[in-house]
Amino acid sequence: MRGRVLKAAFICAVVGLALQVTQGPVQPQTAKKGELNIGFISALSGPGIGWGMGMLGGLELAAEDVNKSGGIQVGETVYTIKVTAYDDKYTGPGAAQAAQRLISQDGVKIIVGPLGSVPMLAIADITESSKVLVLSNSYTSKALSAKKPYTFRLTPTTGEFSTPLIGWLAKNRPQLRTAAIISPNDESGKEVMSHNEKGYGKAAMKVVLKEFYERGTQDFVPILTKVVAAKPDIIDFDGSTPVDSGVILKQARQIGYQGQFLKGGGPGTLEIIRVAGADNAEGLLYYSPWDPNDARIRSLMERFEAKYKMPFNPLGIFFYEGGHMLFDAIKKAQTVTSDGLRQHLEGQKEFKGLLGRYVWGGEAEYGIRHQWIAPFYVGQVQKGKEVMLTKIEP
């Protein structure tokens, strides 16, 4: 009799274990199902769509990973992630309207985005007064401050990577001593210019010329005539878009510039190569947030392309990694409240993502440790392909 009872108990245990294995993570029988609604704002139409869709795709793919693994358990509730996205058309009023709607109608407590400095500054008062946690993408230094305790930034700016990038250049290309910087005449361009100037100064390199141009300029030859006459070792595209950088590069080569080009103001190398032509772009050095030849990144790019039918913009990686960092924070902090998550993020020592180690920084620059510092690569165009020369860890 005792033997039969033991045998039955053993069978029950094996069947129970098998059921647990097939059904996913162990969850208490009392666990409730919930849905965590995360707001998303970015440019999902118009000229910024490539960046905006990259951000959205990064976040949604991270949410997909978490939902497939059974969700996130917080207390007695197992949350699956839902992303509610609005298009701000890359404008301040569009972003403010989207933020109002997400907070008052959709009831979100976390917003990812928006893209760009103007939309970011436009939503700050709304999100801060509503105590909504924001994980943003913008370049302006005004985005972060001690007066904005609920605002964090996932994308590193040139303020974070210019100095190490130019430092690497000074050490590994000692023949390059002077630079001319060409930048768009707006807040982002001026900010990137000041970061790059600081980087060149720290590396004891001389900026021989600074040139601003209005966005929309297509013929750079008059400006480049002046730039080439200053004989810089490097022409730095600064905060120019990939299309503008490609056009500047092509036109500079056409009028006989033989020196080094540097794109340190943000990703978009493939587009530069497409616009400038592989021959002209040969040797271009650039900042890259990822190694596109890494198998894990390639797999992520394929997932994105299969789902969204467009190339995965490198900016998207910060939102894939940032999405996982947020979900990990929810799991570890055991809260979905913006206050709880804010406190957890402020105390987070590091996050190990696909690309490596991420840390929070920015206290010296912005007065608050809300800037994500990511690892990055120094890339070079070789025979029309992206080749990573080195990885720089924070």
Added chain:
Amino acid sequence: MLTASSIAQILVNGLTAGAFYVLMALGFTLIFGILRLVNFAHGEFYMLGAFVVYHLYAQLGLNFFAALAASAVAVGVIGIVVEKVVFAPLRSRELSMLMSALGLQIAIQGIMAVLEGIEGLSLASPVSGVYRSQWITFPYERLLVVGVAFVVLAGFYVFIKHSKIGQALRAVAQDGEAALMQGIPVNRIYSLAFAVGCALAAIAGGLIGPVFSLHVYMGQAALLKAFVVVILGGLGSVPGALVGGLVLGFAESIFATLFGGLTSDMLGFLMIMGILLWRPTGLLGRAEA
């Protein structure tokens, strides 16, 4: 410091920029002159022309000039359809036509963004290399644009001045009702003028595309330049487009090389404001009765 060679280079750059602007503005001013329509979608026809050349020349391997001609014809035909469907029903309602032109601009951009994507593309030039002397550096692809611009301008001048259709176009531009009474098929002339304007925009896009870059929003900058040129030269005046384009091109080149890009834009617009204060209808424009 200015040297003889830097002055020569500034003049070459100015001539090239002027040729770009003349090409961009020619169709725009023709359409205004005949239809009294400020065609905000002009930049989109410029962009369509560039993409047709891209597909025929860069992807299908057609000869560049054949692709350029095919692009002008294709975009001209699209222009006829657009004029008949969008603008003809609104004739003489200038504000309604203006709003429709704005809507058309956004619609064409949206359709092309879906069809072509939003990333920039490069169109290889049919000529390569650079002419260098002790005085100037002149990439052959820019030289090609300058050459074709003047051929197009000369051809257009002959067409307007010496062909029957050109005379009809001028008659309608002067007085549509009087032209109708003389038996000129005014509605057909409107469509033709719109088609020729669009074809000129397509030639400009196809020619300038290899020098700059191709993307679905490339028409916005072209429209802005075309608008400045025709206001400066005189709305509806073809010689005005030529003079306005060259004045703007040389001004930008001189100011940008001497003072930099930012100061160049500021000085360029100050100069245009001064010219308009002196001649409110533009350099070669005529006051409306």
